[in-house]
Amino acid sequence: MVKDLMTRLDKPFELFEVSIRKASDEDLVDISRDMALSLSPDEMKTIREYFQKEGRDPTDIELQSLGQAWSEHCCYKSSKAILKEFVFGIGRDDVLSRGDAGVMVFDDDHGYALRIESHNHPSAVEPYGGAATGIGGILRDVVCMGAQPIALADPLCFGYPDRKGDLPPGTKHPRYLMSGVVSGIRDYGNRVGIPTITGGMFFDERYTGNCLVNVACLGLVKRADLARNCAGGPGEVMVLIGGRTGRDGIHGVNFASRELTETSDEDSRGSVQLGDPITKEPVMHACFEVNAKHLITGMKDLGGGGLSCVVGEMALEAGCGADVNLEKVPLKESGLAPWEIWVSESQERMMCTCKPENLENVLAVFDAWDVLATPVAMTTDTKRTRIFWYGEQIFEMDQSFLTAGPLYHRPYTAPVVSSIENERVPRLPDDRAIILKLLSDPNVASKEWAIRQYDHEVxxxxxxxxxxxxxxxTGPGDASVLRPVPSSMKGLAAAIGCNPWFTALDPYNGGMSSVDEAWRNVVAVGAMPNALTDCLNFGNPEKPERLGEFREAVRGIGDFAKALNIPIPSGNVSLYNEAPGGASALPTPMMLCCGIIDDISKAVTADFKKPGSRIYVIGKTREELGGSLLYRVFGGRQGAVPAVDVNNVRELTGKVLKAMDGRLISGCHDCSDGGIAVAVAEMCISGQMGAVLDLRKAADMSPRKVLYSESNTRWIAEVSEENAEEFEKIMGGSAHNIGKTGGNSLKLMDSGAIIEVEEMRKAWNDPIWKIMGGQS
Amino acid sequence: MKEVRVCVLRIEGTNCEDEMADAFSTVGAVPEKVHLKQMERNAPSGLARSLEDYDILALPGGFSAGDYVRAGAIFAARIRSLMGPQLKRFVESGKPVLGVCNGFQILVELGLLPAMEGAMSEVPTAALYTNDSGRFECRPTVLRNDDRGKCIFASEIPKGGLVMFPSAHAEGKLMSNDPDFVSKLEDNGQIVFRYVNPDGSKAVYPWNPNGSPSDIAGICNPAGNVMGMMPHPERVMTRFTRPDWTRNPGPEEGDGMMIFRSVMENLK
Incomplete structure (x- = not known):
């Protein structure tokens, strides 16, 4: 019985001592479970050894702190070795920081920050609050670099929103989740005044039990004001900023580090934090002010693990310890036990460190913004964290033991990949029916219902x-572009790329394809890809086949990034994405690519601009239909998943950008889901213009396969007749003329199919509006 | 010409103050972003400000105080209690006041608009209701200048001319209990902007994004020095923030410039 091992100490507050030194192995398992530590038996044994060496038993707050710091969410114990092997350390001298957000050079005076992370499990239980606090958290990661957030991007994955039939136990309907998540992003993002400029929605039955909510943020920072995320040294004051601390969001990181269960809703709702954008907004202003005035030495946000993580990490990085006066923490309600205060993930909180002589000025700035700011700790030269409660010590541990956490090389099995030998081509209707069907698939259909609820122009x-x-x-774009410095014509492009279906069939090529998609979206608007950030959503790493998928996808991402020398200065891993009952969500390597365009007046959009232009496909089309939209919709099996030729990416990117720099391309769209067919149809829809296509010369295979293959590194370009010669000269055989713009319908010479643009617009525009309600 | 000082007033949740200040800078004014707290009598020295020091007051967009009550209601109540009489004097002296989006909602809550009788009514006489769609709508809107010569923010826009200012709001439908509200506004010459279709014909959704009666997008007070509008002129100071600039050639300058240039001309 765990009860027998826990002794309430004779104090005027709630504090237990846990007799871990005499606990049996079975007791350890019980302790971990009953205290909701989510620690494994081996981890508990390591802790027992530590306290045996210390010659005393731990308090509840010490064990809780370890439960936080050693969670998958906080210390990446299952993924770190793999990330290290494949993606860490792609160095380029324009990486300014790899802190809580990555920061890259934008121009001589400015850097831009980028970061993406997941808020999957909270959103599965409480979609509105889960998504909103996801936005809050990612904003803080950018703010603590000293960067003004300038954009949000939110790729989301759900089951089909028009799903009929019984749901797996403990699961909420995808339509409800989608509605709640979009509302949460809208209400937080719009209120805090940061535009949501791009994103994505992915629909598949395999997301029904475990939806994915990934949130990304970009920021802009003066290079002179780039902040550090740790203290400057010993003897500094740690000032807790912003929201009060309450019981919301306790054990959030542990919830994120295990599978969802049938009863997650009841068990874990308290793990979901409550967001408050109107507290956040002045917190951001005040943090920028103390940072720009160089009054502080470091800044970090309170996210997963709350105080327990931020205090340790800020001190450890600086080679210090910390003495915490926990009773000083402002509370939402009285009666919290010390351990609850220590691990609470209440929102809208930041920590900064400053020299004691600057404290008064720091507090004055926060006061001017009506923001709560309280000195709660001091850094020390001990390398130990100590916590005091009204002067009485209740916690003392080595920083390195507490914060470093375990590191695993878990077993994995190599995935069996989809092949062309086992390909089963589905029975297909005529091209007209195929194209209308693909356009109305929710993965392709217009997301305007969500996009226009987000302020994308603030x-x-x-x-x-x-x-x-x-x-x-309008029709769909590729990347969105910002002009973050009004006095300059320089632009920052951002786009999401991900293909979970490729990744499920062939994780290595799926990982590569996901990067390729984000990359080519950025190139399609005329920007040179500059940096990546990734949110790797995978299954339970304790299952070898799940970890094998993860490893292969990461290897693909790393091979692409290394070959193209594009840094990944930040990223996030979300494991345990499994539905109640253990069905894994699709492996989803969500990539965000940022690019730089020197002159935004040269940016190109996807819509066809005028009749009589030539239509080219840039890049090689291969027989790669494995995982394609065509196969998913019409029931094809296996097949070759599109691969990436990294040299080809480099060469074609150079050519496309050169042509755009010369203003030779008037419309450009990347080829992804649905291949050439869907890409051209979308350009017709946004341009309100027809096209005639003749694919017979485009590749050495049947026109049908050419139409729907999803080979990577391809773009459709509209080039006016007068620019064609110069364009072809630059392309040197990499572009094939496949048709002409004009008329009111899309005509396919090969099959004789004719589809009116209005009909395509309707097929593409209506489905999600119909499901979610409303009209365009 | 004397320096034109603009007070861009904000509280927590105001979030369009940067672009509002930039817009005024573009036309040569000297904007300052001022937190309402700085208007308090006991504000720390160095931070304290007074409304009399400014030539123009601008209320930018956002979600002041979260807009958890009625949009703009909390900010308006705080302004009224802190500096109601000063604000009334500011308006009566003919100084310009601009409210965009949440700023428009605040002006209505303050009683500075429509203000058919006196500069500032004791209680609001209109309100901006939830859009007919029930949703937040971020989309381009085309406006026709219907001002009859009163509004000092519209003088540089040709009469009946069309401009594109984007909208982004959930509550933009101007309503009143007065059944003759629209005709009174019309009679007083207070209607400045109406939503129209891109060809200038009567707007249908989504070109009227909120269902506002008579397609009203912006109004001024009877004196013409206070204007509120839902769409955002400060977001289109160059053509490059128009959503369709890559397909429709046009002058480098954005339509929004005309609003800010108008008020500067009127202060000369």
Missing amino acids: RAATVVHPMVGEMNE
Whole structure:
């Protein structure tokens, strides 16, 4: 009985001592479970050894602190070795920081920050609050670099929103989740005044039991004001900023580090934090002010693990210890036990460190913004963390033991990949029916229902919008582009890329394809890809086949990034994405690519601009239909998953950008889901213009395969007749003329199919509006 | 010409103050972002400000205090209690006041708009209701200048001319209990902007994004020095923030410039 091992100490507050030194191995398991530590038996044994050496038993707050710091969410214990092997350390001298957010050089005076992370499990239980606090958290990661957030991007994965039939036990309907998540992002993002400029929605039955909510943020920082995320040294004051601390969000990191269960809703709702954008907004202003005035030495946000993680990490990085006066922490309600205060993940909190002589000035700035700021700790030269409660010590541990956490090389099995030998081509209707069906698949269909609920223009810097074409008659774009410094024409492009279906069939090529998609989206608007950040959503790493998928996908991402020498200065791993009952969500390596365009007046959008232009496909089309939208919709099996030729990526990127720099391309769209067919159809929809296609010369295979293959590193380009010669000269055989713009319908010479643009617009525009309600 | 000082007033949740200040800078004014707290009598020296020191007051967009009550209601109540009489004097002296989006909602809550009788009514006489769609709508909107010569923010826009200012709001439908509200606004010459279709014809959704009666997008007070509007002129100071600039050639300058240039001309 764990009860027998726990002794309430004779104090005027709630504090237990846990007799871990005499606990049996079975007792250890019980302790971990009953205290909701989510620690493994081996981890508990390591802790027992530590306290045997210390010659005393731990308090509840010490064990809770270890439970936080050693969670998968906080210390990446299962993924770190793999990340190290494949993706860490792609160095380039324009990486300014690899802190809580990565920071890259933007221009001589500015850097831009980028970071993506997941808020999957909280959103599965409480979609509105889970998504909103996801936005809050990612904003803080950018703010603590000293960077003004300038954009949000939110790729989301759900089961089909029009799903019929019984749901797995403990699961909420995808339509409800989607509605709640979009509302949460809208209400937080719009209120805090940061534009949501791009994102993505992915639908598959395998997300029904475990939806994915990934949130990304970009920021802009003066290079002189780039902040550090740790203390400057011993003898500094740690000042807790912003929201009060309460019981919301206790054990959030542990919830994120295990599978969802049938009863997650009841068990874990208390793990979901409550967001408050109107507290956040002045917190951001005040943090920028103390940072720009160089009054502080470091800044870090309170996210997973709350105080327990931020105090240790800020001190450890600086080679210090910390003495904490826990009773000083401002509370939402009285009666919290010390351990609850220590691990609570209440929102809208930041920590900064400053020299004692600057404290008064720091507090004055926060006061001017009506923001709560309280000195709660001092850094020391001991390398130990000590916590006091009204002067009485209740916690003392080595920083290195507490914060470093375990590191695993878990067993994995190599995945069996999809092949062309086992390919089963589905029975297909005529091209007209195929194209209309693909356009209305929720993965392709218009996301305008969500996009227009997000303010994507606040801050007045959005120069390429998420939807392009004629106003209020738009189609899908590729990357969005910001002009973050108003006095300069330089632009920052951002796009999401991910193909979970490729990744499920062939994780290595799926990882590579996901990067390729994000990359080519950025190139499609005329920007040179500059940096990546990734959110790797995978299954339970304790299952060898799940970890094998993860490893292969990471290897693919790393091979692409290394070959193209593109840094990944930040990232996030989310494991244990499994539905109640153990069905794994699709392996989802969500990539965000940022690019730089020197002159935004040269940016290109996807909509067809005028009749009589030539249509080219840039890049080679291969027989790669494995995992394609065509196969998913019509029931094909296996097949070759598109691969990436990294040299080809480098060469074609150079050519496309050169042509765009010469203003030779008037419309450009990347080829992804649905291949050439869907890409051209979308350009027709946004341009309100027809096209005639003749694919017979485009590749050495049947026109049908050419139409729907999803080979990577391809773009559709619209080039006016007068620019064609110069364009072809630059392309040197990498582009094939496949048709002409004009008329009111898309005509396929090969099959004789004719589809009116209006009909395609309807097929593409209506499905999600119909499911979610409303009209465009 | 004397320096034109602009007070861009904010509280927590105001979030369009940077672009509002930039817009005024573009036309040569000297904007300052001022937190309402700085208007308090006991504000720390160095931070304290007074409304009289400014030539223009601008209320930018956002979600002041979260807009958890009625949009703009909390900010308006705080302004009224802190500096109601000063604000009234500011308006009566003919100084310009601009409210955009949440700023428009605040002006209505303050009683500075429509203000058919006196500069500032004791209680609000109109309100901005939830959009007919029930959703937040971020989309381009085309406006026709219907001002009859009163509004000092519209003088540089040709009469009947069309401009594109984007909208981004959930509550933009201007309503009143007065059944003759629209015709009174019309009679007083207070209607400045109406939503229209891109060809200038009567707007249908989504070109009227909120269902506002008579497609009203912006109004001024009877004196013409206070204007509130839902769409955002400060977001289109260059053509490059228009959503369709890559397909429709046009001058480098954005439509929004005309609003800010108008008020500067009127202060000359």
